[in-house]
Amino acid sequence: xxxxxxxxxxxxxxxxxxxxxxxxxxxxxxxxxxxxxxxxxxxxxxxxxxxxxxxxxxxxxxxxxxxxxxxxxxxxxxxxxxxxxxxxxxxxxxxxxxxxxxxxxxxxxxxxxxxxxxxxxxxxxxxxxxxxxxxxxxxxxxxxxxxxxxxxxxxxxxxxxxxxxxxxxxxxxxxxxxxxxxxxxxxxxxxxxxxxxxxxxxxxxxxxxxxxxxxxxxxxxxxxxxxxxxxxxxxxxxxxxxxxxxxxxxxxxxxxxxxxxxxxxxxxxxxxxxxxxxxxxxxxxxxxxxxxx
Numbered sequence: 001x002x003x004x005x006x007x008x009x010x011x012x013x014x015x016x017x018x019x020x021x022x023x024x025x026x027x028x029x030x031x032x033x034x035x036x037x038x039x040x041x042x043x044x045x046x047x048x049x050x051x052x053x054x055x056x057x058x059x060x061x062x063x064x065x066x067x068x069x070x071x072x073x074x075x076x077x078x079x080x081x082x083x084x085x086x087x088x089x090x091x092x093x094x095x096x097x098x099x100x101x102x103x104x105x106x107x108x109x110x111x112x113x114x115x116x117x118x119x120x121x122x123x124x125x126x127x128x129x130x131x132x133x134x135x136x137x138x139x140x141x142x143x144x145x146x147x148x149x150x151x152x153x154x155x156x157x158x159x160x161x162x163x164x165x166x167x168x169x170x171x172x173x174x175x176x177x178x179x180x181x182x183x184x185x186x187x188x189x190x191x192x193x194x195x196x197x198x199x200x201x202x203x204x205x206x207x208x209x210x211x212x213x214x215x216x217x218x219x220x221x222x223x224x225x226x227x228x229x230x231x232x233x234x235x236x237x238x239x240x241x242x243x244x245x246x247x248x249x250x251x252x253x254x255x256x257x258x259x260x261x262x263x264x265x266x267x268x269x270x271x272x273x274x275x276x277x278x279x280x281x282x283x284x285x286x287x288x289x290x291x292x293x
Contacts, residue, residue, distance in 0.1 A: 008154045009059045009078070016147060020063040023104045035096035043095040045102075045291045049086040053285035054079060054120055056155035057112030060148060061089075064105040068097040079116070079155050088287070095291060102289045111145070112152040113285035119156025119278040122259050126273065131266040133273070136161040138254070140276040149279050161274055169193050170221075172202045182208060186215035200252070206233045213241055213249045219272075224255035227264035234269035 049055070058078040065072050070093025076082055091098055123135050136159035141149045150160035162168040169189040171182070179185040182201060189199045200219035201212035209220040222233055234251045242248045252272040253265055265273065 007078070008151065011154070012059055012147075012151070016060065017063055017067075019147065020060060020104075021067060023108070024064065024067060024101065027104050028100060032096070032100060035100055038095045038099060040094045040096055042093065043098060043291055044090055044092040045098050045289045046087055047089040047091065048084075048288050048290060049076075049082050049088045049285065050084050050288055051286040052081070052083050053113050053117040054081050054156060055088060055109075055113055055285075056116035056152045057109045057148060060108045060112065060151075061105045064101040064108070065091055065093065065098075068101045069093055070097055070101065081117075081120075084286075091289065098289070098291065106287050106289060108148060110284040110287050112148050112155070113287075114282045115149055115152030115279045116156035117285055118282040119153045119158040122262070122275070122278050123157050125259055126262065126266065129263045129266045131270075131273070132268070133271050134159050135278070136252075136272050136274040137279050138274055138276040139164070140280050153279060156278070158278060159272070168198045168200060170200045170202070171217075173204075176201075182211045183215040186212060186217050190216055206236060209233065209237055209249075210240070213237070217249060219250040219252055221252040221254055221274075225253070230265050230270065231267045234267055238269045 055076050055078055058074065062072050070091055072089055072091050074089045076086065076088045082088065119135075119137070126135055135157075137150065137153045138161055146163065150163060153160045162170065169192075171185045171189060176182050176185050179188060182203075186199055186201060189197075193199065198218040199216065200221055201208075201217045202221045202223050203209040203212055204223060209222065212220050220237070222230055225233060230253055234253075237249065237251060250271040251269060252274055253270050254274040257265065257273060257275040258277040262273065262275070
């Protein structure tokens with residue numbers, strides 16, 4: 001998905017290229033026996049989309065083949081939905097190197113596209129239900145593959161949420177229990193992070209949310225509430241703390257939300273709905289790469 005401000009790919013850090021290099025190195029740590037069989041003759045291969053979905057992960061796919069001296073010509077745009085079987089791209093270069101990058105490129109594209117597809121699916125469901133605010137992922141991502149998974153959420157139209165422990169301070173039950181109270185935890189987090197780091201607090205009740213806001217929390221997460229309980233709590237908190245005022249918090253809702261149960265949680269008082277269901281355990285989009293002969 002391209003926003004009014006530019007392509008999502010413009011967000012990627014330069015380090016993604018070294019990450020791609022490490023994937024290639026992992027897949028061929030010594031001799032490329034299969035590549036020896038096919039040799040260096042020039043050739044081309046068709047990237048075929050074999051199951052319906054949204055294309056995401058183009059920069060990673062391109063970088064795999066760029067590092068292997070191949071070129072990629074895309075016939076669909078990133079963020080575009082397609083129906084199978086779709087000729088999505090053409091890869092050109094030495095046949096050995098096309099096959100050297102094949103599995104790494106396909107695995108990354110399939111995973112990223114699956115996340116974008118599921119993210120967009122749930123977002124469209126919520127928009128249809130009247131929800132106008134933010135749908136976000138979580139930090140429950142695959143170690144070493146977070147950048148790709150967060151990228152897929154963005155292409156699907158969702159907010160990736162915090163990227164790591166350094167991005168935003170989220171105080172969960174273990175932080176609160178270990179520090180003694182919500183107020184103590186928030187004050188410590190504010191002192192450590194300063195003005196530039198937002199503080200979010202996971203709350204199990206309205207009373208806990210009030211304590212967090214009073215202490216200076218920027219976001220309160222209402223966790224594992226019932227749909228009715230969420231609507232009541234969010235309305236009460238917004239009423240008590242004001243809309244858009246200096247101390248008005250963002251209200252986030254989370255806790256086991258999926259496309260099967262999320263609609264009853266829709267409320268104009270909820271600023272953020274977060275769920276790992278848009279990226280954790282989602283079905284991959286099926287792609288294959290076929291040498292033209």
